[in-house]
Amino acid sequence: MSSLPGPGPGRPFAGAGAIVTGASRGIGAAIARALAREGVHLLLVARNADRLSTVQSEIASAGGTAAALAQDLTAPEAAERVVQVARERLEAPYLLVNNAGIATAQRFDRRPPGEWEQELVTNLVAPLRLTYAFLPTLLRAGRGHVIFTGSATADRPLPRLAVYSATKAALRGFGRALDLELVRRGVRVSVVEPVYVRTELGRRPTDVEAPLERRAREHPRSALEPEVVACAVVRLLYHPRPVVHVPWTWAASRGALNALDPILQRRWRLPPPTAGPSA
Numbered sequence: 001m002s003s004l005p006g007p008g009p010g011r012p013f014a015g016a017g018a019i020v021t022g023a024s025r026g027i028g029a030a031i032a033r034a035l036a037r038e039g040v041h042l043l044l045v046a047r048n049a050d051r052l053s054t055v056q057s058e059i060a061s062a063g064g065t066a067a068a069l070a071q072d073l074t075a076p077e078a079a080e081r082v083v084q085v086a087r088e089r090l091e092a093p094y095l096l097v098n099n100a101g102i103a104t105a106q107r108f109d110r111r112p113p114g115e116w117e118q119e120l121v122t123n124l125v126a127p128l129r130l131t132y133a134f135l136p137t138l139l140r141a142g143r144g145h146v147i148f149t150g151s152a153t154a155d156r157p158l159p160r161l162a163v164y165s166a167t168k169a170a171l172r173g174f175g176r177a178l179d180l181e182l183v184r185r186g187v188r189v190s191v192v193e194p195v196y197v198r199t200e201l202g203r204r205p206t207d208v209e210a211p212l213e214r215r216a217r218e219h220p221r222s223a224l225e226p227e228v229v230a231c232a233v234v235r236l237l238y239h240p241r242p243v244v245h246v247p248w249t250w251a252a253s254r255g256a257l258n259a260l261d262p263i264l265q266r267r268w269r270l271p272p273p274t275a276g277p278s279a
């Protein structure tokens with residue numbers, strides 16, 4: 001393994017190696033492109049090989065370096081496989097961005113038995129497994145950063161997104177505690193928590209409209225572009241922090257929202273279901 005990334009003119013992370021999960025589209029693809037502009041060498045991971053290859057080609061034609069691995073991260077052997085490929089393809093592993101995630105908007109009692117467990121595994125178990133598998137590499141190097149894509153639902157859980165909100169709140173707890181465990185060993189851990197971002201998340205045709213989707217339809221300008229989240233991730237490399245809210249103004253407004261919870265919660269309460277499976 002060659003030397004770790006050192007200071008360079010203007011791009012201190014040039015040559016550092018990063019795994020980015022969920023890099024085939026949306027926020028993950030934007031993070032990958034932004035890291036590539038910093039000179040970071042990438043391993044892009046997601047299931048859809050064609051879409052991964054499109055992102056990989058975009059990065060290569062802009063002068064960046066990226067390898068791609070089509071892998072379902074919920075598979076039991078996934079973490080070991082990703083880390084094995086990272087060891088082969090990244091000269092100086094430094095960063096893991098656990099970004100892959102899914103969201104199904106549905107009343108909890110209406111979800112098919114066990115179906116919601118897939119969301120727990122994708123959003124929570126899989127990133128923990130990958131972190132566990134990759135950490136020895138970072139700890140041996142005495143330097144590194146693990147970033148999770150959390151969500152503002154960690155603070156403001158939403159009806160029909162109970163399981164999703166639970167996974168994101170758990171990621172925040174895990175990330176903060178792990179940062180305390182590792183910071184004195186040279187490895188930082190951060191959770192990036194965006195509000196609604198314009199991507200394909202939760203847009204599967206079978207989904208009922210999630211509250212955030214409705215908000216975006218009613219107030220189209222309230223949705224962030226994935227690039228805004230990618231900027232926050234790059235800033236974290238330079239200024240590591242345990243939790244970052246995107247946009248930063250959310251940090252202030254969430255305090256006020258939490259204080260107004262008794263009133264706001266009445267507004268979010270769902271009516272009793274009417275006939276039909278998607279009520």
Ligand SMILES: NC(=O)c1ccc[n+]([C@@H]2O[C@H](COP(=O)([O-])OP(=O)(O)OC[C@H]3O[C@@H](n4cnc5c(N)ncnc54)[C@H](OP(=O)(O)O)[C@@H]3O)[C@@H](O)[C@H]2O)c1
Nearest residue numbers: 022024026027046047048072073100101196197199200201
């Ligand atoms: N959009 C929002 O409003 C929003 C807000 C806050 C947080 N987030 C979080 O941001 C992250 C990225 O979401 P997004 O909005 O960019 O959604 P997206 O466009 O649906 O992208 C999700 C990514 O995760 C990958 N993925 C899903 N399941 C996977 C699996 N089992 N194995 C490997 N890869 C998998 C998908 O690739 P394949 O389908 O090719 O596998 C895709 O690249 C998620 O963690 C999400 O919770 C999103």
